[in-house]
Amino acid sequence: MRFCPKCGARVILRKKNDLLVLECHKCGYNAVVEEGVREVSEVTTVKTEAVTVVEEQSGDIRTLPTTTAECPKCGYDKAYWWMVQTRSADEAPTRFFKCVKCGYVWREYA
Structure with a gap:
């Protein structure tokens, strides 16, 4: 260089x-x-480890608050919701929903 x-x-x-x-x-x-x-070019690859996602037990989800939100999969109008800071701290958190009826999970960016 x-x-x-x-x-x-x-x-x-x-x-x-x-x-x-x-x-x-x-x-x-x-x-x-x-x-x-x-001219010499060097490419470096980084191997990442697999991440295992452990789904919460169905009994634990009932402690989450519910709201009126239409499920994009089944159309049911009630969902559990929670917020996670998925981006940098100066940006709004992401709001996740889980349909009470079919269990489909979707997100809403604020």
Whole structure:
């Protein structure tokens, strides 16, 4: 990786008119590359572990508050609801619903 001698930003290797040129996107600096320089790209993959979701027992869900909300799956008009902070703290929490009749779960972004 090379850096611009003028501003210190990272320079990008580009091909212009059959010449290799180091180009700075910030200040516009350009320099023709001498022989012996090559472009190398490296890709790194990160393996993540599987996450197991454990569904709550049907008896525990009855302690959640209920509201009038139409289920998009069966059309029933009553659902349990709860809120989870799924995005950053300065954004509104996500409201989840679970149909009392069929158990379908959906969300509402505030």
